[in-house]
Amino acid sequence: MFVRALTLLVACSLTAAAGAQLLDEQAGNTDPSRVSKQEVFTFRVGAEITAARGSCRDIRAMVAIPFACDEQKVRRIDEEFSRHVDKVRYRDLDGGATQMLITVPMLTSGETARAVATFEVTTSVIEPPEEEDTIDLVIPSRPKRRVSKYLSASPMIESRDGKIRSLARELWREAESEASEDGAPNDWQKVEYLYDYVLDNIQYSEGTDKSAANTLRDGKADCFGRSALFIALCRANKVPARVVWVDQHCYAEFYMEDAEGEGQWFPIESAGTRSFGGMPIARTILQKGDNFQVPERRGEKLFYASDYLIALPVGNSGKPKVKYIREVVE
Known part of the structure; x- marks a missing residue:
């Protein structure tokens, strides 16, 4: 039988x-x-x-x-x-x-x-770095394999989507043109520009998980959709980024290296109080990543x-x- x-x-x-x-x-x-x-x-x-x-x-x-x-x-x-x-x-x-x-x-x-x-x-809670410690942080030009895999598109993060890539390039140019008293923005500030765009332009709205492309299309999403779009914009600009799944929530984190080539992951809050580079609430971490086999x-x-x-x-x-x-x- x-x-x-x-x-x-x-x-x-x-x-x-x-x-x-x-x-x-x-x-x-x-x-x-x-x-x-x-x-x-x-x-x-x-x-x-x-x-x-x-x-x-x-x-x-x-x-x-x-x-x-x-x-x-x-x-x-x-x-x-x-x-x-x-x-x-x-x-x-x-x-x-x-x-x-x-x-x-x-x-x-x-x-x-x-x-x-x-x-x-x-x-644990993750504190953001001091401002003076972010000056020398850079986007890795040749990230190691364990990090470079977070530059590729994944099932819900369409970093190769035409509209996302176009927006990512546009935002990157705008970020680079932002001058301050200290001169041109550093890499940390350029990634922060992507983060602020998502917070300012994607309304937080509870619902089913949306992909990065659907989040951009709808202009609203929950914590997953906002995280997905931020990650897609990062990856389209060669910044390694990934989803962090926690109890009752998810957020994103991105990767940068210091002057000695030592890398770190930095979280961002995708709902509630703004937090870039740190996570003010200690949550149970379930998984990290968004393309599992x-x-x-x-x-x-x-x-x-x-x-x-x-x-x-x-x-x-x-x-x-x-x-x-x-x-x-x-």
């Missing part, structure tokens, strides 16, 4: 809290002197999988969890697995995401497998590495029911 694979894609809710395993720092740095006030959160993360429509086998669930970086440290403090769970492991995806991988060999009809881990997450989802380019489940039916059974768990532990 023909056996067909069942896949279930459940978009990760950015309104939920999450937890992660302690991982190495990835793709650039944040100056430790800019990491300030810390907050500690405890999260319970995992999945409950129920064979609600008949028996299933070879079940694999991928659960998105936060990852460790300069401004966030993560420690696993507890695990709870039901007897159905064969193993649980954690992996990094290239570009700034971490997944909890749950393997369940078999569930008979009506059975439920549960895999939950508890994490302590310490995350997952081994089990060949051929797909994902702007967010969402939760995902694969299972094989036994006989004529249907899809298993899955509940992803993300909750703050009081």
Whole structure:
């Protein structure tokens, strides 16, 4: 009998809290002197999988969890697995995401497998650099591979779109023509000009995630659309930039180097109070990046590495029911 694979894609809710395993720092740095006030959160993360429509086998669930970086440290403090769970492991995806991988060999009809881990997450406020420290910051002419990948277009950031490229060139010329008492603007001020354009011309409006091109077309968007347009304008002007996904929100960060060639990432706030080069609120970081590839989802380019489940039916059974768990532990 023909056996067909069942896949279930459940978009990760950015309104939920999450937890992660302690991982190495990835793709650039944040100056430790800019990491300030810390907050500690405890999260319970995992999945409950129920064979609600008949028996299933070879079940694999991928659960998105936060990852460790300069401004966030993560420690696993507890695990709870039901007897159905064969193993649980954690992996990094290239570009700034971490997944909890749950393997369940078999569930008979009506059975439920549960895999939950508890994490302590310490995350921090990022202070902007002092004005005198931005003078020598430059856009890298030959960024390393781990940074240069953030110059390319991605699924929701169409930096090669004709209208975006035209606007990016126009804004760059305007920024370069802005004279001050100290003379021509430096690279930091030119990137800031792009940021101010987005804040001044894209109305903040809650709604579904919009791509950079659709944000420019509509003239309004939520935090994702504003971040996407800022990133697209940066990339069109050869400035590395990427999305930072946090609990209930997202923002952007861009990359610059100092006179010695040492690079740093600098965040920008895409909603609420203006903040360029720093992040005044300590939020749980879920992922960094906007063009992920997952081994089990060949051929797909994902702007967010969402939760995902694969299972094989036994006989004529249907899809298993899955509940992803993300909750703050009081």
